[in-house]
Amino acid sequence: MAAWVEGRVIERIRWTDTLFSLRVEADLAPYQAGQFTKLALEQGDRRIQRAYSFVNPPSTPYHEFYLVEIPGGELTPSLGALQPGDTLLVQSQATGFLTLSEIPPGRDLWLLSTGTAIGPFLSILAAGEAEQGFDNLILVHGVRRGEELSYQPLIAELQARLGSRLHYVPFVSREPWPGSMAGRIPAAIDEGALQARVGLTFSPEYSQVMICGNPEMVKATQQALIAQGLAKNLRRTPGQISAENYW
Template sequence: MAAWVEGRVIERIQWTDTLFSLRVDAQLLPYQAGQFTKLALERGEKRIQRAYSFVNPPSSPYHEFYLVEIPDGELTPSLGSLTVGDTLLVQSLASGFLTLDEIPAGRDLWLLSTGTAIGPFLSILAAGQAEQRFDNLVLVHGVRKGEELSYQPLIGELKARLGERLHYVPFVSRELWPDAMAGRIPAAIDSGALQERVGLSFSPEHSQVLICGNPEMVKATQLSLIEQGLAKNLRRTPGQISSENYW
C-alpha cells in the first residue's frame, strides 16, 4: 500500500473565489510530468482523500496543485481553508499515464483541458521534454468565465521560451472574452474553428492529443477527434488520443 507522508503548505495562490493553488513541501518519491498523487485530511478516524495532478515540473523544489473548491464537496472546502504552515497528508507514490513516455512520436502535441485540468499540461510544458519531441505545442484551456484563465504568468514564461512553437488557445464558454474562443472545445473541432485558429489540422501522421478534465468534455472531444480520423492510443494498439477524466 502506498505510504502517506506529511506535507506542509508553503504558499497559497488565490486565483478567484473558488480557484486556488497550494505549494506543498513534502518528501515524495520521484514522479513524471503529467502524473497525479493523492492529498488527504484526517477527519476524526476517517481519512478523506482525492487525486490531484502536479502542476510543477518534477525538478521543482516544491509540489504544486491547482484546485477548484466544490461548494458541497467532501474534501475541497477543507483544502480551500488551508493556509501557509498548515499540514496535510500526501501520498508519496504518484500515478497516472498522461505522461510523454506513453505517447507515440508525432509533430504536433495538442493538450486539451477544461478547468483545473490544465495543471498536468503546465507540468509537461514546463518540464522541457515536449519541445524536444514535438515541433508544435498547442495548449487549449476551456473555462466558464474569463477570470478562470489562471496561470497567465507561467503561460507568459512558456510563450517567451517557446515562441511561435507554443499555441495557447483559451476558450471561455459563458461570456465573451478578448482573444478567447467562444463556446466549447469539441464544437470548435467539429467546425474546424480550433484548427483554423492554430493553423494546424488533425492527422494520424502528425497529431498526438492529450485530453484532461470534465469527463463529458473528454468523451465529446474523443468523438470529435475520431471524426477527424484519429484513434485512441492504447498500449497494445498505439493511436493519437490519450485522456484522463477528473471525475
C-alpha cells in the same frame, strides 16, 4: 498499501473565489510530469483522500496543485482553508499515464483541458521535454468565465521561451472574453474553428492529442477527434488520443 507522508503548505495562491493553488513541501518518490498523487485530510476518525495532478515540473523543490473548491464537496472546502504552515497528508508514490513517455512520436502535440485540468499540461510544458519531441505544442484551456484563465504568468513565460512553437488557445464558454474562443472545445473541432485558429489540422500522421478534465468534455472531444480520423492511443495499439477524466 500506499505510503502517506506529511506535507506542509508553503504557499497558497488564490486565483478566484473558488480556484486556488497550493505549494506543498513533502518528501515524495520521483514522479513524471503529467502524473497525479493523492492529498488527504483527517476529518474526525476518517481520512478523506482525493487525486490531484502536479502542476510543477518534477525538478522543482516543491509540489504544486491547482484546485477548484466544490461547494458542498467533501474535501476541497477544507483544502481551500489551508494556510501556509498547515499540514496535510500526501501519498508519496505518484501515478498516472498522462505522460510523454506514453505518447508515440509526432509533429504536433495538442493538450486539451477544461478547468483545473490544465495543471498536468503546465507541468509537461514546464518540464521542457515536449519541445524536444514535437515541433508544435498547442495548449487549449476551456473555462466558464474569463477570470478562470489562471496561470497567465507561467503561460507568458512558456510563450517567451517557446515563441511561435507554442499556441495557447483559451476558450471561455459563458461570456465574451477578448482573445478567447467562445463555446466548447469539441464543437470547435467539429466546425474546424480550433484548427483554423491554430493553423494546423489533425492527422494520424503527425498529431498526438492529450485530453484532461470534465468527463463529458473528454468523451465529446474523443468523438470529435475520431471523426477527424484519429484513434485512441492504447498500449497494445498505439494511436493518437490519450485521455484522463477528473471525475
